[in-house]
Amino acid sequence: DTGVSQDPRHKITKRGQNVTFRCDPISEHNRLYWYRQTLGQGPEFLTYFQNEAQLEKSRLLSDRFSAERPKGSFSTLEIQRTEQGDSAMYLCASSPDRVYNEQFFGPGTRLTVL
């Protein structure tokens, strides 16, 4: 399977705990995105990487959220001190280095904060 993969697929945690999600993009894609999606809404942009450089970050992203892509391949998204409002589907997408920027999504990680 050469698509985008994400791990874990589901995560249940207690409020206040830290969680980390991993995304492996399509191997030849330089661009990687993280989104958050809640029920009835479209994906909400969180951050964007071009290779290992984090070039854009949503102003909605609080200091509790951090993302890395250390070698320009896989990426991690960490949420510190989780809150119930963080419960959502976290989606990763990757795209080739083309002007049109078409993105291909992974299966997502569903986070539930109790």
Place this chain on the structure above:
Amino acid sequence: QKEVEQNSGPLSVPEGAIASLNCTYSDRGSQSFFWYRQYSGKSPELIMFIYSNGDKEDGRFTAQLNKASQYVSLLIRDSQPSDSATYLCAVKGTGGFKTIFGAGTRLFVKA
């Protein structure tokens, strides 16, 4: 005003009919426009993208773009029950690589 607006639906069409999904956007300088299909509990799947005014056809799907009216649409011909899903419109704006998604339109195709 939302950056990307879609009618939430649900839009219900009989099997074999044409389904027409619409989207408007606020950034006049937007460059690329995408349609994604999302089944319940699944992640978005790219259907097609368009970047110049006019129509673009791919099988049963046709995307239409009118930059002057800031309007993009998706037509699904010969609709099938398997087309029942939420259709997301997405727009890449003028700055950077941020892509803004609409909230989606739910489509039901009745057998």
